[in-house]
Amino acid sequence: MKPVLSIDNQRLVMIGGKGGVGKTTTAASIALRFAARGDRVLILSSDPAPSLSDIFEVSLRDVPTPVAGVPGLFGMEISSEEVLRRWKERFGPEIYEVVSSFAKVDYDFVEYIGTAPGIEEEYMLNYIMELVQSGTYDRVIWDTAPAGHTLRLLHLPGIFLDHLEAATKFYMNLYSTFDKLKASVKLQAGKRTLLQIISGWRELSQQVMAFIRDSETVANLVVTIPEALGVRQTERILSEFGENGLSISALIVNYVIQNADCDFHRRRQAMQRRYWQVLRERYGPEVSLIATPLAAEEIMGVDRLRAFARILFETGSVW
Ligand SMILES: Nc1ncnc2c1ncn2[C@@H]1O[C@H](COP(=O)(O)OP(=O)(O)OP(=O)(O)O)[C@@H](O)[C@H]1O
Ligand SMILES: [Mg+2]
Numbered sequence: 341m342k343p344v345l346s347i348d349n350q351r352l353v354m355i356g357g358k359g360g361v362g363k364t365t366t367a368a369s370i371a372l373r374f375a376a377r378g379d380r381v382l383i384l385s386s387d388p389a390p391s392l393s394d395i396f397e398v399s400l401r402d403v404p405t406p407v408a409g410v411p412g413l414f415g416m417e418i419s420s421e422e423v424l425r426r427w428k429e430r431f432g433p434e435i436y437e438v439v440s441s442f443a444k445v446d447y448d449f450v451e452y453i454g455t456a457p458g459i460e461e462e463y464m465l466n467y468i469m470e471l472v473q474s475g476t477y478d479r480v481i482w483d484t485a486p487a488g489h490t491l492r493l494l495h496l497p498g499i500f501l502d503h504l505e506a507a508t509k510f511y512m513n514l515y516s517t518f519d520k521l522k523a524s525v526k527l528q529a530g531k532r533t534l535l536q537i538i539s540g541w542r543e544l545s546q547q548v549m550a551f552i553r554d555s556e557t558v559a560n561l562v563v564t565i566p567e568a569l570g571v572r573q574t575e576r577i578l579s580e581f582g583e584n585g586l587s588i589s590a591l592i593v594n595y596v597i598q599n600a601d602c603d604f605h606r607r608r609q610a611m612q613r614r615y616w617q618v619l620r621e622r623y624g625p626e627v628s629l630i631a632t633p634l635a636a637e638e639i640m641g642v643d644r645l646r647a648f649a650r651i652l653f654e655t656g657s658v659w
Contacts, residue, residue, distance in 0.1 A: 344654065354482045366561065368392065504538055562578065567615055591628070
C-alpha cells in the first residue's frame with residue numbers, strides 16, 4: 341500500500357517549504373477535499389505574495405470570504421500590516437501602561453515595539469490558535485506556515501518579556517525605596533498589576549508554543565522537490581522543526597516524473613530518484629513520504645486541484 345496523506349483528526353494543517361515547490365497547490369487541494377466531505381474549512385495564506393486568490397479566482401481579503409462554487413470553503417489572505425494592526429489593538433494599551441510607568445515614552449513607542457523581530461510571527465500564531473479554538477471552522481489550512489527561521493524568531497518575544505520584567509521589577513523596587521521619586525513619576529498601576537500583565541503575556545506566548553507542538557491538533561506538512569537543493573532545504577527545515585519540538589506529519593515530494601518516455605525525461609527521472617532515495621533513507625523511518633507527479637500543465641482550477649487531492653489521499657505516493 342502506497343503512503344497516503346493521513347490527517348483525519350488535526351484541526352490545523354500547516355503547509356511549509358521553500359519557494360515554488362507547490363505549497364499553495366497542496367493547501368488548496370487539501371482544503372477542497374475537506375470541504376467536499378462536508379467540513380467547514382478556512383484556507384489561510386500569510387504569504388507576502390499570496391496566490392490563493394489566483395487559484396480560486398476570487399478576491400480574498402483580510403477577513404474570511406466564501407469561495408464561490410465551493411460550499412463550506414472560506415479563504416483569507418492576511419498581510420503583515422493587518423497582523424500588526426491587530427496586535428497593536430490588543431496589546432498596545434497594556435504595553436504602553438507597563439513601559440510608561442517607568443520610562444517617559446510616547447504612545448508611538450508601541451509602534452516601535454511592534455516592529456521587533458518575532459512579534460509578528462508570534463501574533464500570527466496566536467491569531468490562528470484562537471481561530472482554531474473558536475470552533476468556527478472544522479479545519480484551518482495554513483498555506484506557508486512558519487519555516488525554520490520563523491520558528492527561531494518565536495523565541496525572541498520571550499526574551500523581550502524577560503527584559504521587560506526585569507526592568508519593571510528594577511524600577512518598582514526603586515520607586516518603593518524612594519517615595520518622592522514614586523510621586524514624581526506617574527505610576528499608573530500597582531506593582532503587582534504590571535507584573536501580572538507581563539506574566540499574562542508570557543503565559544499566552546507559552547500557550548502558543550504548546551498549541552503548535554500538539555500533534556493531535558496540528559498537522560505539519562512540508563513540501564519539497566527531489567533535487568539537491570530540495571534535500572538540503574528539507575534537512576534544514578526538519579532539523580529546525582525538531583529543535584522546536586515540532587514533528588512532521590508528511591513530507592510531500594512534488595514534481596516527480598512518473599512516466600519517462602524520452603531520453604531527457606529518463607535522465608531527469610534518474611536524477612530525481614537518487615534524491616528520493618536519500619530522502620527515504622533519511623526520513624522514511626519516521627515520516628510518511630508522498631511523491632506527487634509533475635503534471636503536464638499547471639494545477640489551476642478546482643478540477644485539477646481535486647485530482648491532485650486524490651493522489652494525496654487515495655492513490656498515494658506515485659513512487
Ligand atoms: N505537481 C505539479 N505539476 C505541475 N504543476 C505544478 C505542480 N505542483 C505545482 N504546480 C504549479 O507550479 C506553480 C507553483 O506552485 P505553488 O504556487 O503551489 O507553489 P508555492 O510553493 O506555493 O510557491 P510560493 O513559494 O511562490 O508560494 C503553480 O503554477 C502550480 O500550478
Ligand atoms: Mg504559495
